[in-house]
Amino acid sequence: MKSMQMKALALAVLGLAGFGVAGSAMACDATNLAAWNGGVAAITGGTVTAVAPGLDASACAMSSSLGTGATSQASVIDTSPNNEPRYRFQFLVDPNAHVTNLTAQDSVALFTATNQTAAHGRKTIIQVFLVPTSTAGIDRISFSYSCNNGTTYRCIHTSPVNLVSGVNRIEFDVQMATSGANGSIRYWINAPAGGTEPAPSDSVTGIDNSAWVGTKLASLGLGTPAPHWSSAHHGEAVLFDTFDSRRQTYIGH
Amino acid sequence: MKNIATLLLACTCVSATGFVYAAGGTCAAPGTLSPTNAAGTASGNTCTDGTGGTATANQVATYCAGQDLSSQPQEVYKVSLAAAGTAGRTATSLTISSTTASFSASMYLFPGTTSTDCATGGPPCGNAGDKTAGIDLTTADANVATAGTYYLVIGANQLEAHAATACGDYNLAWNNALPVKLQGFSVQ
Numbered sequence: 085m086k087s088m089q090m091k092a093l094a095l096a097v098l099g100l101a102g103f104g105v106a107g108s109a110m111a112c113d114a115t116n117l118a119a120w121n122g123g124v125a126a127i128t129g130g131t132v133t134a135v136a137p138g139l140d141a142s143a144c145a146m147s148s149s150l151g152t153g154a155t156s157q158a159s160v161i162d163t164s165p166n167n168e169p170r171y172r173f174q175f176l177v178d179p180n181a182h183v184t185n186l187t188a189q190d191s192v193a194l195f196t197a198t199n200q201t202a203a204h205g206r207k208t209i210i211q212v213f214l215v216p217t218s219t220a221g222i223d224r225i226s227f228s229y230s231c232n233n234g235t236t237y238r239c240i241h242t243s244p245v246n247l248v249s250g251v252n253r254i255e256f257d258v259q260m261a262t263s264g265a266n267g268s269i270r271y272w273i274n275a276p277a278g279g280t281e282p283a284p285s286d287s288v289t290g291i292d293n294s295a296w297v298g299t300k301l302a303s304l305g306l307g308t309p310a311p312h313w314s315s316a317h318h319g320e321a322v323l324f325d326t327f328d329s330r331r332q333t334y335i336g337h
Numbered sequence: 338m339k340n341i342a343t344l345l346l347a348c349t350c351v352s353a354t355g356f357v358y359a360a361g362g363t364c365a366a367p368g369t370l371s372p373t374n375a376a377g378t379a380s381g382n383t384c385t386d387g388t389g390g391t392a393t394a395n396q397v398a399t400y401c402a403g404q405d406l407s408s409q410p411q412e413v414y415k416v417s418l419a420a421a422g423t424a425g426r427t428a429t430s431l432t433i434s435s436t437t438a439s440f441s442a443s444m445y446l447f448p449g450t451t452s453t454d455c456a457t458g459g460p461p462c463g464n465a466g467d468k469t470a471g472i473d474l475t476t477a478d479a480n481v482a483t484a485g486t487y488y489l490v491i492g493a494n495q496l497e498a499h500a501a502t503a504c505g506d507y508n509l510a511w512n513n514a515l516p517v518k519l520q521g522f523s524v525q
Contacts, residue, residue, distance in 0.1 A: 157403050208407065
């Protein structure tokens with residue numbers, strides 16, 4: 085099937101270098117985030133800025149930190165998805181550069197994709213979280229996703245794969261069900277270089293999520309802090325870079 | 338939406354305090370905050386302000402594309418705010434409190450004019466607050482500084498979003514003049 089790239093928004097230079105002034109050093113400022121057509125959501129003490137250097141040898145990365153409030157958010161928003169029944173997304177994240185070691189009480193959202201309208205009281209298709217492991221300084225991701233479980237309509241999966249210290253490349257392939265429970269979520273954590281899709285790091289299959297139609301909005305950056313994150317990690321920045329989203333084909337690198 | 342009994346109770350409180358308020362409603366029929374030239378309050382209970390004394394329904398399942406507010410009972414106000422820093426808006430903060438210990442009363446203020454805008458929950462994003470941090474109504478917060486129509490959604494926070502029992506009483510307070518235009522209010 086034809087590869088259909090939806091969005092390649094480097095929070096840094098990748099998508100914006102063409103607008104830079106030839107021969108000049110590129111500054112990292114609000115213009116680096118201007119390509120996000122939903123704007124910046126810096127709410128309740130949340131802070132979103134462009135900082136140097138980038139995470140992929142580019143000039144800039146996005147720095148996201150939260151305030152002390154439970155409703156704090158620090159993200160950029162993409163409104164270009166069009167109720168996508170299949171949505172692949174990839175981003176780089178460095179959770180350790182400025183964040184002290186997480187404890188068992190810590191978690192914070194890194195990315196959220198939502199449907200246009202609510203089904204069973206929910207719009208969120210998937211929300212990816214940063215969570216700790218039992219080893220100090222080693223983190224993982226977990227994600228909640230809409231599912232027709234007949235009660236909460238919200239399922240949770242924790243990755244068995246550790247993140248590495250420093251920059252991590254995270255890619256997801258979210259497929260909405262077309263019949264019954266045939267939706268799926270596959271993901272890759274630090275996949276080897278190359279454009280050929282390797283076996284995923286892990287996956288969840290058998291998801292009945294057709295009621296949520298497809299991705300309409302995407303939000304990259306911190307949100308949904310656990311209380312301990314708000315108290316112990318407010319103001320600590322997580323770095324993001326090189327967001328890419330597609331309808332069909334593996335993104336890779 | 339509100340039942341008559343609650344509305345009458347609200348009006349009783351009005352005469353006692355000198356302020357006029359009605360508890361929140363829904364995106365389709367939002368509650369109102371009435372004009373006031375001084376500090377004021379509004380209150381309600383998302384556990385009991387629904388039809389027949391039941392919990393209110395969830396109205397905004399996602400706020401600002403990044404906050405999952407699913408399932409939780411909510412109440413909605415629609416307000417037309419003057420520009421921050423003008424004589425029409427001398428209030429500098431909007432706060433929320435609750436006596437329900439298990440309820441993390443939170444509020445979400447964002448621009449919008451239609452019930453669809455309300456149900457979408459942004460973007461455009463506004464600002465949010467909870468029991469520990471209110472909403473800045475000064476010019477410092479560009480998201481809510483301009484004059485215009487806003488929705489104010491009252492509910493629980495992101496972590497409590499997924500339980501229908503994440504509800505309780507709340508009390509809104511603004512610390513100085515926050516003149517707002519009356520909006521239509523329907524009683525179910």
